[in-house]
Structures are given as C-alpha cells and as structure tokens.
Amino acid sequence: MNTDTSTPAQKPAKVAKTKAVTAASAEKRAATVASNRTARIAERGYSLPLVLTCKVTGKEVKYTSPTYIDKVIAKFGSLEKLQKEFVSRDGRAASKPAKAPKAAKAAAVAVATP
Numbered sequence: 052m053n054t055d056t057s058t059p060a061q062k063p064a065k066v067a068k069t070k071a072v073t074a075a076s077a078e079k080r081a082a083t084v085a086s087n088r089t090a091r092i093a094e095r096g097y098s099l100p101l102v103l104t105c106k107v108t109g110k111e112v113k114y115t116s117p118t119y120i121d122k123v124i125a126k127f128g129s130l131e132k133l134q135k136e137f138v139s140r141d142g143r144a145a146s147k148p149a150k151a152p153k154a155a156k157a158a159a160v161a162v163a164t165p
Contacts, residue, residue, distance in 0.1 A: 095117060096130060097120065097130055099115055099117065100113040100114060100115045101113070101114045101115075101120050103133065103134060103137040103139075104134075104137065105137060105138055105139035105141070105142040106135075106136065106137060106138060106142070107138050107139070107141075107142030107143075107145060107146055108139060108141050108142045108145065110139055110141060110142070112137075112139050
C-alpha cells in the first residue's frame with residue numbers, strides 16, 4: 052500500500068533533498084572515519100597494515116594484527132629497529148645452510164662404517 056501523498060511534481064524535490072542529506076551524511080561519516088583512523092595510528096605508533104621489507108630477499112610483508120605487531124616490536128625493541136633489521140620467513144630459510152637429504156646422509160653413514 053502506497054502512503055505517499057505527494058504529487059508527481061513534488062517527488063523530484065523530495066528525491067533531491069534525500070540525496071543532499073545522504074551526501075552530507077556520507078561526507079560527515081568519511082570525516083569521522085578519517086579522524087578515528089588518525090587517532091588510532093597516533094595511539095599505536097604505526098598504521099595498519101604494517102608493511103615491512105625483508106633485508107635479505109627485498110620482499111614486502113604485510114601484518115594486520117596489532118597484538119602480533121606489538122609482540123614483534125617488543126622483541127626488537129622499537130619500530131625503527133624492526134623496520135631496519137626485519138628478515139622474513141623466506142629470508143631466514145634462504146640464509147640457513149642447506150641440509151643434506153636423508154638418503155644421501157644414510158648412504159654416507161653406511162659407507163663410513165665397515
């Protein structure tokens with residue numbers, strides 16, 4: 052059931068007013084979101100996602116969990132030190148010496164024992 056009592060000539064005016072209110076609300080919401088985001092960044096000391104570049108591989112890694120980021124920062128001592136000395140999982144694996152395969156290791160042991 053249609054309860055709208057406006058005439059067809061009044062409807063475009065209502066639509067324009069509604070769009071103006073919606074646009075103003077969207078602008079106000081965007082301003083609020085931006086100020087809240089700025090406040091959270093100032094409180095934490097970093098923005099999310101935190102992007103770190105591996106010093107071994109050069110790969111960029113993104114972290115989004117504030118609790119994990121805080122734990123890693125505490126481990127390194129400061130955010131600046133973390134950014135300077137960060138090594139990704141791939142970088143740590145690449146910097147470790149390669150292990151001999153188990154089959155080759157077993158064959159070497161069998162040959163060595165007479």
